[in-house]
Amino acid sequence: MSIDAVLLNWMLDSDPALRWQVERDLAASPPEVWRATRARVATEGFGARMLALQDADGQWAGGAYFPGDYDFHGSEAAQPGQPWTATTWSLKALREWGVDASVLAGTADKLAANSRWEYENLPYWGGEVDACINGFTIANGAWLGADVTGLANWFVEHRMAEGGWNCDWVEGSTRASFHSTINSLEGILSYELRGNATVELRAARHAAEEYLLERHLMRKLSTADPVGVWLDRFTYPARWQFTALRAVDYFRAASLQDATEPDPRIAEAVELVRALRQSDGAWLQGPPDPGRVWFAVDVPEGEPSKWLTFLATRALLWWDSNR
Numbered sequence: 001m002s003i004d005a006v007l008l009n010w011m012l013d014s015d016p017a018l019r020w021q022v023e024r025d026l027a028a029s030p031p032e033v034w035r036a037t038r039a040r041v042a043t044e045g046f047g048a049r050m051l052a053l054q055d056a057d058g059q060w061a062g063g064a065y066f067p068g069d070y071d072f073h074g075s076e077a078a079q080p081g082q083p084w085t086a087t088t089w090s091l092k093a094l095r096e097w098g099v100d101a102s103v104l105a106g107t108a109d110k111l112a113a114n115s116r117w118e119y120e121n122l123p124y125w126g127g128e129v130d131a132c133i134n135g136f137t138i139a140n141g142a143w144l145g146a147d148v149t150g151l152a153n154w155f156v157e158h159r160m161a162e163g164g165w166n167c168d169w170v171e172g173s174t175r176a177s178f179h180s181t182i183n184s185l186e187g188i189l190s191y192e193l194r195g196n197a198t199v200e201l202r203a204a205r206h207a208a209e210e211y212l213l214e215r216h217l218m219r220k221l222s223t224a225d226p227v228g229v230w231l232d233r234f235t236y237p238a239r240w241q242f243t244a245l246r247a248v249d250y251f252r253a254a255s256l257q258d259a260t261e262p263d264p265r266i267a268e269a270v271e272l273v274r275a276l277r278q279s280d281g282a283w284l285q286g287p288p289d290p291g292r293v294w295f296a297v298d299v300p301e302g303e304p305s306k307w308l309t310f311l312a313t314r315a316l317l318w319w320d321s322n323r
Contacts, residue, residue, distance in 0.1 A: 058110025135187030
């Protein structure tokens with residue numbers, strides 16, 4: 001697979017949060033070029049807007065996972081989805097956009113002092129009982145320099161016998177979940193990429209990867225049926241749902257981290273990603289997750305998405321170059 005010049009220029013004509021990644025991973029720009037663009041994320045566009053919304057106590061929207069004004073028993077709670085404006089989601093966005101942690105100096109300490117999880121008022125950097133939330137938190141904590149070693153241990157201790165994780169373990173579930181597992185894996189890998197790892201945590205990561213690989217990233221082990229209708233519902237920003245694109249993107253990053261060849265068992269998911277490529281080389285935005293957002297960072301459903309096109313193109317280039 002090659003990149004059409006028109007398509008590449010289209011992706012480059014974007015917010016610095018995306019442009020620097022296109023420069024680095026697709027355009028082969030020199031480090032001084034993409035690093036200069038990355039530095040602009042904190043002062044221009046999406047990154048600057050999100051940073052300006054931070055509260056004096058270090059939080060966003062006055063809450064850890066939900067806004068402080070969220071009514072858990074009111075009309076908003078009865079709607080599909082949830083608000084995406086609280087601290088965890090805002091940090092996740094800034095981290096994925098490439099904002100340098102130094103821009104948020106002091107935030108980790110402020111959150112340790114001021115932010116508590118809505119579940120049982122637990123301290124922020126200690127995590128919650130939800131594997132997905134803990135996946136976001138271990139990644140955000142490692143980025144900001146918080147002590148999240150307790151969460152590293154939590155993932156080792158709470159992995160299911162099948163290999164993955166399930167946010168519903170606290171309700172008695174003993175089966176792993178595709179959604180919980182991909183969110184956990186992304187967080188653990190981000191933690192490792194910042195120089196944090198133990199033998200036990202790496203073993204847990206590899207076992208969870210095997211859980212997905214045994215199922216070819218998309219099929220039930222018992223029947224080989226597709227695991228869900230959400231497999232091809234690619235959207236940006238990704239929230240918590242598993243998709244084939246998220247899975248392939250994750251295994252690309254894990255392969256690079258471990259210096260391993262692509263596992264052939266992801267081939268079917270790769271081809272699902274490829275099949276959704278439009279004739280002009282772009283991927284279309286899927287159905288967005290409902291709920292409050294600070295501001296739009298991508299196009300409406302059905303329109304060509306620069307973010308999804310970047311992620312999918314990068315994944316296919318990695319796969320095809322290793323075949």
